[in-house]
Amino acid sequence: MKRIGSFGRRHPKKLILLAVLLIAYYFCLPKNLFKSPTATVVESKQGSLLGAMIADDGQWRFSEVDSVPSKFKACILQFEDAHFYQHPGFNPIAIVKAIKANISAGRTVRGGSTLTQQVIRLARNGKSRSYFEKFIELIWATRLELNRSKEDILKLYASHAPFGGNVVGIDVASWRYFGLRPHQLSWAESATLAVLPNAPSLIYPGKNQIKLLDKRNRLLKKLFEKQVIDQTTYELSLLEELPQKPYPLPKTASHLVQYLAKKNKAERIKTTVDENLQRNVNAIVQKHYQNLKQNQVHNAAVLVLDVNTREVLSYVGNTATTKEHQKDVDMVQANRSTGSIIKPLLYTAMLDAGELLPDMLVPDVPTQIAGYAPENFNESYSGAVEAKKALARSLNIPAIRLLQQYELEKFRDQLNFFELGGINKPADHYGLTLILGGAESNLWDLCKTYANLASTLNHFNTSSSEYFKNEFTDLILKTDQTVDFGKLSTEKTVFDAGSIYLTFQAMKEVNRPEGDESWQFFDSSKEIAWKTGTSFGNKDAWAIGVTTDHVVGIWVGNADGEGRPNVTGVSSAAPLLFDVFDVLPRSKWFQKPLDEFTDIEVCSQSGYLATDICPTKTISIPNKQNYVSECKYHQMVYLDQAKQFRVNSSCAELASAVSESWFVLPPLMQFYYRTKHPSYKVLPPFQKGCSNNSASPMDFIYPKNGSSITLTKGFNGKTNELILKLAHTKPETEVYWYIDETFVGQTKNFHEMAVLPSKGKHRIMVLDAYGNEIVVSISIQ
Structure with missing residues (x-):
C-alpha cells in the first residue's frame, strides 16, 4: 500500500488512469x-x-x-x-x-x-x-x-x-x-x-x-x-450414419404448449404430464377420431387428472384433424354447452340440503313450466322413477322438476363456488335449462370440480372425518407447484362427504356403452363413477369418470358448433372414456364415510319417509336435518271380502271390510308408470251404490291448464290440428270431450282427440262414464 501511495504521489495521472481501466474492466462484461x-x-x-x-x-x-x-x-x-x-x-x-x-x-x-x-x-x-x-x-x-x-x-x-x-x-x-x-x-x-x-x-x-x-x-x-x-x-x-434431414420437434401435447405459452412465454416448463400416458391417450384419441370422422365429427379433447395431487397427467386439446376443421382450437379450455354433465351437482346439493333421498320417486311425466316443455332424450316417460336412477339414466324431466323444487337461484349461487368458466350470468338468464345444458363451461373446470369432490371424500376418510378448508382448488400443471389444501375443519367445504358418496354410488350405476353392459360381472372391471352429457342439437358429447385416484374428462363434437346425428355422450364420448381408463392403474372404490351417515326407515316403494301404512326398509343417508316428507303414495283402502271392489261407509259396514295399504300414483304418473311396471296394481272400482269422493282418476297429458298454444301450418298451407291427450287410471273407460260446452267426441282405451279450435281462449272439459270431470283452460294464438 505504501508503494501504491508513493506511486500515486509521484504519478497521480497514471494511478487515476489505472483505476479507470480497472473499473472499466470490472464493468465491461454485461x-x-x-x-x-x-x-x-x-x-x-x-x-x-x-x-x-x-x-x-x-x-x-x-x-x-x-x-x-x-x-x-x-x-x-x-x-x-x-x-x-x-x-x-x-x-x-x-x-x-x-x-x-x-x-x-x-x-x-x-x-x-x-x-x-x-x-x-x-x-x-x-x-x-x-x-x-x-x-x-x-x-x-x-x-x-x-x-x-x-x-x-x-x-x-x-x-x-x-x-x-x-x-x-x-x-x-x-x-x-x-x-x-x-x-x-x-x-x-x-x-x-x-x-x-x-x-x-x-x-x-x-x-x-x-x-x-x-x-x-x-x-x-x-x-x-x-x-x-x-x-x-x-x-x-x-x-453410424449421418442425419439426412432435420426431424420435426415432438408435438406430443401441442395444445398444452399453446396454453402454457400464454403466461409462460419463452420459458422452459417441466409439467406434471406423464409422457407414457400422454402418448397412450394420443393414440386412443386418434383411433376414435378415425371412426368419428366417418360421421363428420372432427374434434375431441381429453383431460386426465390425479385426484390426490390435482396434477394434470394428460392433456389432449384436439384431434389430429385439419386446419379447415379447427385443429388448433384447444377444446379443453373452450366453453361449450354442458348438456347433462352437471346433473350430479344438483343431486349432491339436494342430498346435502336434506331435500332428497336416493330412492325417492320423482315424477317423470310430460311437463310444462311457464311455457317450457322439456323432454327426455329418448322422448319417453317412466311416470315415476327413483332419484338415483333418474341420475343414472340422465332423465331430463326429473332433473327439471328437482331443480324447480330446490330453487333455481339457490343452485345457481352454489355453482359460483366451483368457478366454472362460462357460467357467469344470473339464474334468470339460464332458467331451468341450466341443468340440461342451457349454460356453457369447459372440460378443465368440470374435471377440476369432480376431482375436488372425489378428494373431499378421500380426505374425509383419511383425516379423522374432517374437511380441508381449501379443498376446492385449481389444478397443477408444473412440477414445482403443489396444492395447499389448508387447515382441517369439522365444517364441510361445500358438500358433505356422505352426499358426495351417494352421488358417486348413483353415477356408478350408469349404463356403460354398447359392449360393456355386463362390466360388473368381470373381476378385471373397474368401478367408476361416470356421467355423460349431450347438448341440444347433438353439438357436444361429454363424459366424465371419477375414481379414488383419477378423473378422466372427454369432449367430442365439432369445434365450429355443427351438430351431427348420433353424437351423444353415451355413443361418442363414453367409449373413449373407458379406453382411457383401461390404460390407467386400477383404483379401489370410495370408502363409505360412516361418520357422516345415519340410518332411517323409508317406504320401500316410494322412497319417502316411512309411515305406519307402507312397507319399509332401512337406508343410510347423510346425518342432517331431513326435509323430505312422509310417503304420500300409500293410502289405506277398504275392500269387500272378495277384494274385488272398494267400499266405504256409504255402502258397507267398515268393521266387516278388509283394510289394505295400497300404493297409488296420481293418474298421469300411473299412466306411464304401468307401462314400465306391469306388476303395478290399480285401485279396484267402488262397489255399486258407494259414493266416490276421492280424487279424479283422470289427468290431462296435453295441454296443461293455462297453456298458450300456437297452431302451425303444414306444407299444404292448412292449419294443423291440436291433439288433446288424456291419462285415465282405467284406460278402458269411455270418456267424453267438450270444448266450450260443445261435445266434440268420445274415446276409449287410447284417449286422444284431434280438434281445430279458433283463436282465443277456450275451456276443455272431459267427463268419464263414472261422472268424473276435469277441466283446463287454454289460449290459441
Whole structure:
C-alpha cells in the first residue's frame, strides 16, 4: 500500500488512469450476455420434450441448459479447446500459431479462439470480424473467466452455439437431428453435433455429407487416440450414419404448449404430464377420431387428472384433424354447452340440503313450466322413477322438476363456488335449462370440480372425518407447484362427504356403452363413477369418470358448433372414456364415510319417509336435518271380502271390510308408470251404490291448464290440428270431450282427440262414464 501511495504521489495521472481501466474492466462484461428471445419449451414429468413454440426471431433456441452431456462435453473440448480447463480465457500459443498459419496462407485457415472467446463472439453477434473486435473478445473472455465457472461457460456455449439453419443450442440440435434428448446421444451423434458449430452453414445436415462425415470421423479418431473411447466404441461409431434431414420437434401435447405459452412465454416448463400416458391417450384419441370422422365429427379433447395431487397427467386439446376443421382450437379450455354433465351437482346439493333421498320417486311425466316443455332424450316417460336412477339414466324431466323444487337461484349461487368458466350470468338468464345444458363451461373446470369432490371424500376418510378448508382448488400443471389444501375443519367445504358418496354410488350405476353392459360381472372391471352429457342439437358429447385416484374428462363434437346425428355422450364420448381408463392403474372404490351417515326407515316403494301404512326398509343417508316428507303414495283402502271392489261407509259396514295399504300414483304418473311396471296394481272400482269422493282418476297429458298454444301450418298451407291427450287410471273407460260446452267426441282405451279450435281462449272439459270431470283452460294464438 505504501508503494501504491508513493506511486500515486509521484504519478497521480497514471494511478487515476489505472483505476479507470480497472473499473472499466470490472464493468465491461454485461450482466446478461445473451438477450436473444428463446422458445417456449414444455417437458413431461420425466423430462422429455412434449412440444415447443419457436422464438420470436424465428430461431429454434431453447433456454440455457442446466448441464452439458458428458459425451458432448468430451467431443467439443477435443475438437475446439483441449486446454479449456488450463487457460484464463485465451490461449496465447494457439493465437500465435493461428497468426503464423494465416499469414503464411494469405487467408484465414486456422482460428485461435478458445471456447470462452467463442461464447463472447456469440454474445456479440453481428459485430464485424476485425483485430479490434478480437481484442474486445479477449478482454471480455478473461472477465468472463473471473465471473463464471468453467462449467457455466460450457453451458453458455452449448446453449447458444449455432448448429445450422435456425437451430441454436445442443438441446434443439439433438432433437432436430436425432430425435433424442441430449443425454441420450451416442458418441457418433455427439461428435457430429460437436463439429457443426465450427461451420454450420457449410456442413448443414443433409448437405456436404462427405465433408461432415470427414470432420466427425477425424474427431472420433482423436477421441480414440486420447483414450476417451475404446476401440470397439470407435469402430462402431464410424459405422453410424449421418442425419439426412432435420426431424420435426415432438408435438406430443401441442395444445398444452399453446396454453402454457400464454403466461409462460419463452420459458422452459417441466409439467406434471406423464409422457407414457400422454402418448397412450394420443393414440386412443386418434383411433376414435378415425371412426368419428366417418360421421363428420372432427374434434375431441381429453383431460386426465390425479385426484390426490390435482396434477394434470394428460392433456389432449384436439384431434389430429385439419386446419379447415379447427385443429388448433384447444377444446379443453373452450366453453361449450354442458348438456347433462352437471346433473350430479344438483343431486349432491339436494342430498346435502336434506331435500332428497336416493330412492325417492320423482315424477317423470310430460311437463310444462311457464311455457317450457322439456323432454327426455329418448322422448319417453317412466311416470315415476327413483332419484338415483333418474341420475343414472340422465332423465331430463326429473332433473327439471328437482331443480324447480330446490330453487333455481339457490343452485345457481352454489355453482359460483366451483368457478366454472362460462357460467357467469344470473339464474334468470339460464332458467331451468341450466341443468340440461342451457349454460356453457369447459372440460378443465368440470374435471377440476369432480376431482375436488372425489378428494373431499378421500380426505374425509383419511383425516379423522374432517374437511380441508381449501379443498376446492385449481389444478397443477408444473412440477414445482403443489396444492395447499389448508387447515382441517369439522365444517364441510361445500358438500358433505356422505352426499358426495351417494352421488358417486348413483353415477356408478350408469349404463356403460354398447359392449360393456355386463362390466360388473368381470373381476378385471373397474368401478367408476361416470356421467355423460349431450347438448341440444347433438353439438357436444361429454363424459366424465371419477375414481379414488383419477378423473378422466372427454369432449367430442365439432369445434365450429355443427351438430351431427348420433353424437351423444353415451355413443361418442363414453367409449373413449373407458379406453382411457383401461390404460390407467386400477383404483379401489370410495370408502363409505360412516361418520357422516345415519340410518332411517323409508317406504320401500316410494322412497319417502316411512309411515305406519307402507312397507319399509332401512337406508343410510347423510346425518342432517331431513326435509323430505312422509310417503304420500300409500293410502289405506277398504275392500269387500272378495277384494274385488272398494267400499266405504256409504255402502258397507267398515268393521266387516278388509283394510289394505295400497300404493297409488296420481293418474298421469300411473299412466306411464304401468307401462314400465306391469306388476303395478290399480285401485279396484267402488262397489255399486258407494259414493266416490276421492280424487279424479283422470289427468290431462296435453295441454296443461293455462297453456298458450300456437297452431302451425303444414306444407299444404292448412292449419294443423291440436291433439288433446288424456291419462285415465282405467284406460278402458269411455270418456267424453267438450270444448266450450260443445261435445266434440268420445274415446276409449287410447284417449286422444284431434280438434281445430279458433283463436282465443277456450275451456276443455272431459267427463268419464263414472261422472268424473276435469277441466283446463287454454289460449290459441
